[in-house]
Amino acid sequence: MGYHETYSPNGWKWLGFVSAVWVQAISGNNYTFSNYSDAIKTLMNLTQLELNNLSVAKDIGKAFGLLAGLASDRLPTPVILLIGAIEGLIGYGVQWLVVSQKIQPLPYWQMCIFLCMGGNSTTWMNTAVLVTCIRNFRRNRGPVSGILKGYVGLSTAIFTDICSALFSDNPAKFLIMLSVIPFAVCLTAVFFLRETPQSVSVAAEKEEARYFAIFNVVAVVVAFYLLVYDFIGSTNQVFSLVFVIILLVLLASPLAAPVYSFYKSWRLVRFEPDVERREPLLEQEANATAERNEVINDEPPVAVEEAGVVEKSRPAIGEDHTIFEAMRTWDFWLLFVSFLCGVGTGLAVMNNMAQIGLALGHADVSIFVSLISIWGFFGRISSGSVSEYFLK
Structure with a gap:
C-alpha cells in the first residue's frame, strides 16, 4: 500500500459526506408542521380533529419509508x-x-395524499444519505449517524429561523422553502454522494476520527448560533440578513474537509512522488495486516455443511442484514418498539405545538419549534459519539 492511500483521505468521499450533511440539514421538514398548520386550518375551515388527522397522514408517509429501505439495495444513491x-x-x-x-x-382526502407525499419524501433522502455514508465509513458508524441525524434535528430550526428572519414567519413562503430548497440541495448531492472504496489503514482511521471531531464541533457551533438567535430575535432587516449570511457560511464550512483532502493529495503527488519508497517497513506490515483483517471481516457468512444440510450463518450485529434477517432478531424489535414509543410521542407534540402555543396565549410559536429542534440535535449528536465509544 502506498503513502497516498495510507495518509491522504479520499477527497471525493469527504465531499460526498459534506453533501450528505447538507441533505440532512434540509430534510427535517416533517417536524415543521406547526409552522403552517394554523394557516391550513383556517383556509380549509378544519376542526382540531381534522387537523390532527392531516398530521397523521403526514406521519404515515414516514411509515412508507420501508420502500426506500428496500430500494436502497437495488437502486443507486x-x-x-x-x-x-x-x-x-x-x-x-x-x-x-x-x-x-x-x-x-x-x-x-387530496390534502391527506399530498401531506403523505411530503412526509415520505424525507425517508428517501435519509435512506440514501445514511446507507451510503455508513458504507463509506464502516469504522466510524456511530459518529456518522450521530452527525447526520443531528443535522436532521437542526434542519427544523434552520428553516424556522431563516423564515423568521427573512419572511416574518409567513407560512406560504415557509412552504415554498420546504419544496424548493430540498429539491435543489438533492440535485446537487446527486453528483457527489457515492459509495467509495474503504480505507483500511490505521492512519486513515485515525484521520477519519479527527475529521469527524471537527464536523461535531461545527455542528455544535451551528446549534448554539441558532439558539442565540432564538433568544435575541430579529431586531431589524439588516440584522436578519447578517444572521442568515453567517448561518449559510457556517453550513458551508464543512467544505474545508474535502478541500484540504484534495490539496493534501495534490501536494503529495506534486512534491513528493517518491514518498512511497520511504514508507517504513513496519508500517507497511501493519497496514497489510489491517487489510487482511478487514477482508476477513467483510466476507459474507459462509455456508456450513453438516450432516448433509447446508445452513447460512446468521449475520452478526454490525454486518449487513436483509429486512427478513433483521426481523428475526430481538435487536430489531427492541429498536422498533423504542422508535414507536419515543418518536411517536415526540411527533405528537411537534404536530400540535401551534395549537398548544396559541392556547397558552402565544401568537408566534416558531421559537418553540426551533428550540425543540435544537435540543433534539444535542441528543442525536451525543448519542452517536457515546455509542461509538462504548460499542466500537
Missing part, C-alpha cells in the same frame, strides 16, 4: 435522492399553492 426530491417538490409544492391561495383549497 442518485436515483433514491431524486425520488425523494421530486416527491417533496410535489407534496410541499401543492401545500404552498393552497396556503398562498394560488389555487382553491383541495378536498380533504
Whole structure:
C-alpha cells in the first residue's frame, strides 16, 4: 500500500459526506408542521380533529419509508435522492399553492395524499444519505449517524429561523422553502454522494476520527448560533440578513474537509512522488495486516455443511442484514418498539405545538419549534459519539 492511500483521505468521499450533511440539514421538514398548520386550518375551515388527522397522514408517509429501505439495495444513491426530491417538490409544492391561495383549497382526502407525499419524501433522502455514508465509513458508524441525524434535528430550526428572519414567519413562503430548497440541495448531492472504496489503514482511521471531531464541533457551533438567535430575535432587516449570511457560511464550512483532502493529495503527488519508497517497513506490515483483517471481516457468512444440510450463518450485529434477517432478531424489535414509543410521542407534540402555543396565549410559536429542534440535535449528536465509544 502506498503513502497516498495510507495518509491522504479520499477527497471525493469527504465531499460526498459534506453533501450528505447538507441533505440532512434540509430534510427535517416533517417536524415543521406547526409552522403552517394554523394557516391550513383556517383556509380549509378544519376542526382540531381534522387537523390532527392531516398530521397523521403526514406521519404515515414516514411509515412508507420501508420502500426506500428496500430500494436502497437495488437502486443507486442518485436515483433514491431524486425520488425523494421530486416527491417533496410535489407534496410541499401543492401545500404552498393552497396556503398562498394560488389555487382553491383541495378536498380533504387530496390534502391527506399530498401531506403523505411530503412526509415520505424525507425517508428517501435519509435512506440514501445514511446507507451510503455508513458504507463509506464502516469504522466510524456511530459518529456518522450521530452527525447526520443531528443535522436532521437542526434542519427544523434552520428553516424556522431563516423564515423568521427573512419572511416574518409567513407560512406560504415557509412552504415554498420546504419544496424548493430540498429539491435543489438533492440535485446537487446527486453528483457527489457515492459509495467509495474503504480505507483500511490505521492512519486513515485515525484521520477519519479527527475529521469527524471537527464536523461535531461545527455542528455544535451551528446549534448554539441558532439558539442565540432564538433568544435575541430579529431586531431589524439588516440584522436578519447578517444572521442568515453567517448561518449559510457556517453550513458551508464543512467544505474545508474535502478541500484540504484534495490539496493534501495534490501536494503529495506534486512534491513528493517518491514518498512511497520511504514508507517504513513496519508500517507497511501493519497496514497489510489491517487489510487482511478487514477482508476477513467483510466476507459474507459462509455456508456450513453438516450432516448433509447446508445452513447460512446468521449475520452478526454490525454486518449487513436483509429486512427478513433483521426481523428475526430481538435487536430489531427492541429498536422498533423504542422508535414507536419515543418518536411517536415526540411527533405528537411537534404536530400540535401551534395549537398548544396559541392556547397558552402565544401568537408566534416558531421559537418553540426551533428550540425543540435544537435540543433534539444535542441528543442525536451525543448519542452517536457515546455509542461509538462504548460499542466500537
